[in-house]
Amino acid sequence: MRTDSITASMLYDFVRCPHRVTMDLFGNPAERDPISPFVQLLWERGHAFEEDVIKGLEVPFLNLRTVPERERERRTMEAIAAGESLIYGGRIRADDLLGEPDLLRKESNGYVAGDIKSGAGLEGVSEDSDGKPKQHYAVQLALYTDILERKGVSRGHVPFVWDIHGQEVAYHLDTARGPRKPTSMWEDYESSLDKVRAIASGESRTLPALAGECKLCHWRTACLRRLEESNDLTLIPDLGRSRRDNLLAHIGSVRGLAGADLSELIKGSKTVIPGVGTDMLRRFQVRAQLQTKPDGKPYLLMDVKLPHQKLELFFDIETDPMREICYLYGFLERRGGDIATEKYVPFFAKEPSQEAEKDAFAKAWGYIREMKSTTIYFYTKYERTILRELTRCHPDVATEDDIEELFVSEAAVDLYYDIVKPKMEWPTRDLSIKTLASFLGFKWRDTDPSGASSVEWYHKWVETGDPEIKRRIMDYNEDDCRAMRILADAIRGMVPQAWPIQ
């Protein structure tokens, strides 16, 4: 499907994955996977949020959302010419650019565009940081601004987002993105636009790359098949698209890297590959060798001693990012290393409210405090981050210092950041707990276990109160906890090997 128009969603997709633009334009529709229920849920929530915002607007506005698409462009330009103060659901076009901003607002001497987003307007907001603009929002807003400018009706380069928190977040497109990123959002937009145009015209070719985005993408099966056929370098954990692209001039596949003579690529203390240092290159080669061995096994790079406490807790939480609620705190409790008597202890918020979240948090925190001489295991910093955020909403349950004290103690083990990432090698394509525990032979009871699925089930449970759905969520969480226990026990049984392996 060739196109004559560059749209905001193409730019959004390009920022996430350039190959998605290629596939949506030229991919075989028969190879598309069904839209995942989680993505469907995100769309529905986005639409519902937009409707609520518009219903609650207390200022007059012109609604063009219901106008047939073929008339909407003309009606939008007529409304702009008439000086409408706020236009909802307009459609604007200039040259090859086509945009459908949620809002067009008249200011002193022109229009600015805005989008209604059911997410936070900025990313990385914390006590220590005001957050920064989201690149995928910025390119969309810049496209609308570009069109308004070409039409001669723009108020300038400061479009906005109305976000989930009811805030208006201004996007200052001309300011530098930071000390490490001296380019402005506008310059990044122009560069993205050129690249999307080149893809759309067939002038530029892209390659798939295995990344987090693939999990929810409707081209996942088709791309994975192609990656496997070409034995693509992004099948190596952490290697990623940009390093793969830089490596391709020298090495084209996992097998190629496994057998490569690295001395040809290392000059002095550096490699000839931008963005890849010598240690990193050696480590990627080890991973490639592990993957290409028929019986590749995970191993430790150094001695690792996990604490031997009488009581161990394997801790995992479930959150709903759309409702911004932590609804389940799950613990697998094991005493004396005995699997036969281990038990799952869940604390489930009985409804999606702040009060219920606080109640479950208080019970979970009380449980952790009661457990003396305990080793607490978790995977990644997610649990720590969420508990820290919870102390801001519910400071009478626990303080941030309480949480820090728990997580910095020697009894707290982050299996990913403390051990798997720095001290191990695995013959797998990623280092997620699902992948590693599955490699070790563990099977989740659910046929579709994932964090995204769990959020979708939770939404269904909130709507229906169905106890079977609640059971499914708890079983999934329990299995996640058990997967950590499987991993911890496997690590205990491993002996370090010299690195790099031969």
Ligand code: SF4
């Ligand atoms: S599956 Fe991955 S590589 Fe393929 S288009 Fe989607 S995000 Fe891009």
